[in-house]
Amino acid sequence: MSLTTDIGRRIELVSMDAHFHEISIALYRQEGTNGPEYLIHTYSQLDGAGKRVEFVARAMVALGGMEAVAGDTRRVRFPCGNPHQFACRRIFLEACKWDPAVGLESRPLTIFDKKSDGDLSVVSLGDGAYRITGDAEGDKAAKRRSAIGAGLVKLGEMEWAEETEERFSFPCRQAHDKLVGLLLIRALNVRGVEREQQMAAARGQLLAPSAQKQ
């Protein structure tokens, strides 16, 4: 008799949990009555594995602004009822990394950026919209803010506002401040985004032969 059952589509895996006997912990997506839900699951039968999984679920709530599915200590969802799957994977990974001995707290919406040598803040504008501000001034700093915004858009599967490239928001139009705080540090390093921006800026420009792709 098979011990593995259908528990949904696995969307992320930590193959060796650093905080509990190197068990494998996975994130499964399921369709709940009020939208997608995410099950945190391990096949490990070790004593304490269940408690570890429950901690990860609590950490996802605390770090990423998710909520527990009623009556279930291992299942979480976003309050808005939307999947935000890509972001959920990131919340799961961060939750697994979190040292259980350290109290759970969400990440701030301000961070020091080495490249622009100043603080960057993500301002929540309501209705799930955000904007980036920073200490540094000038073109270079503005480009950097734009790149980080693009990083957040990519990581959070957000959208740019139609009228301006300085605002971006979640398609669900709900605030997800804790999630944005969590994604911010990753957004500083989304290289592919910078390349896309350079290519977009270069489109339609007449390049000198030496600057053209060989």
Place this chain on the structure above:
Amino acid sequence: MTGRERVLAAFRREPVDRTPVCNPTSVATVELMDLVDAPFPEANRDPEMMARLAATGYTELGFDTIMPVFTIIQESSALGCKMQWEQKDNWPTVRMREPIWVEPEDVKLPPDFLTHKDTRCVTDAIKILKKQYGDEVAIIGKTMGPWTLGYHCFGVEPFLLMSLDNPGKTKLCLDRMKEATIEYGMAQIEAGADALTLPDHATGDLVSGEYYKEFLLDLHIELVEKLPVPLILHICGRTLDRMDYIAQSGMAAFHYDSKNPPSEAMEVVDNRIALVGNINNPETLFSKGPEEVRQEVYQNLDAKVNLVGPECAIPLQTSIENLKEIPKAVKDWHRDHSTPN
């Protein structure tokens, strides 16, 4: 038909009730390791753990085969190579940068070759599995071919350079190393293996098709004569250009990679050898979902590939649902086509 009957019939290219689902290479995953408490690296060195983990390929995933030799390093360890046993989510490896042989005269089987902890682990695991599941599924062992042993024991670069500088010397080395292939293969047959996978990595990603003909074809013909069970040759990578030669080797089956389209591969081998494969590991089984797995299963079935399975040892992080999709898709295809293969 039982899984075992189905697989053995497919190796003989005889009619079957449905295409067997076969893994000539590992389908172990970290989640299955957790399920039966048999993590790497220990599951490669302890026969009980090895058998327990290997059995999940049948009991959990629904394959028609059980193949307990997850890695390709058991013989190399017994021959004296330096090993790196790694951890749960990483494959054990041979330190090929520290080769143990340089000249043909160095090629020797130590007296404890078959009783070494790592070779013995496999034969013991096969005995356990044969006792528990031997009537239901085909138990497949694995014995490394001489070319791959050459990489491990001489080092990849020195071995390939030797093949360029001195083909005669290389052939002599291969001829000596094949004794390890034969001895270890026989030991597994005696333990109860129904078939043997024979990895011998003369892949198109490294060497030409003519290399296979020059260095390996005759050796493989000899191995078929010496090992009295169906042999499944496994070569990764691009191999269309050498499949015609492989089809002449007398091997029962060729386990082929996703870089070779199923229909083209079937055309080249022209029913002279069974094909096993060729579901893509990194892009499909590892990265995508059951729908994509199903598509590749169907492609193989549409091309009348004899046995279906992953193209090579699967990444240890592969999801269980993707692996379970393989036998599901095979059964659905046959139901929809309603004719035996």
Place this chain on the structure above:
Amino acid sequence: MASINDITNEFVRNEIQEYLEQPDERESVIETFAKISPRMQEIGAALIDGQHKVVDELTLKAIADDIQALEVMDDGLIAAMRIVGIKFRENFIYVPEVLGCARAMKTGMAHIEPILSASGIKPAGRVVMGTVKGDLHDIGKNLCIMMLRGSGFEVFDLGVDTSPDEFLASVEEHEATVMGMSALLTTTMPNMAVTIETFIDEGVRDDVKIMVGGAPVSQEFADDMGADGYGKDAMECVALAKKLVKEQAEVES
């Protein structure tokens, strides 16, 4: 525009005619070789043919005759490796033959490197190179290292099966501007992302440019995991390293 007949060495001419099928590539190689002296073409021909002893002898002789080490390297060795790279890409030759040519290049470089080091020429940059954790393949990496050193880079080779912490420690120890990761197995490719994640977690991601390569790797994969660049072969690796050094200098200025 140069023509094939401007190349004095018959072997090199035959190689170009027989194996270089893409017109712009053929043109570019002809332009390069037309400017190279017959003596350097002879070294190149020996390299393409994998004749490491001949390369050894001719390189020594050239240096003894006061030909500049840089000229021997660029014109005698590196130019010829380009033809080797093209033949390999197009499956006219395979890894054993490439290893033979690499051995020939290494033989020549053994005489050139000490001269370049002694000349006090500032390295083009410092590069840490390694194959990622779980992967033991290094043929491609070693070719890249050879070409990087040939192009004036100081390279620290971490070998195979390199953990994220080992990459991190080496970049910090050597203050490397660029780090290159190689993977030949699709199963080990994810370790590239893990390594980059480690750099982010340690807050040092901005201190180094990271390039990746290896048969299963692609530009898309490189972008997704946050690498700074992807090179599909040893020649691209060098061009990319030069570009990344420049970019990093701009960031730090």
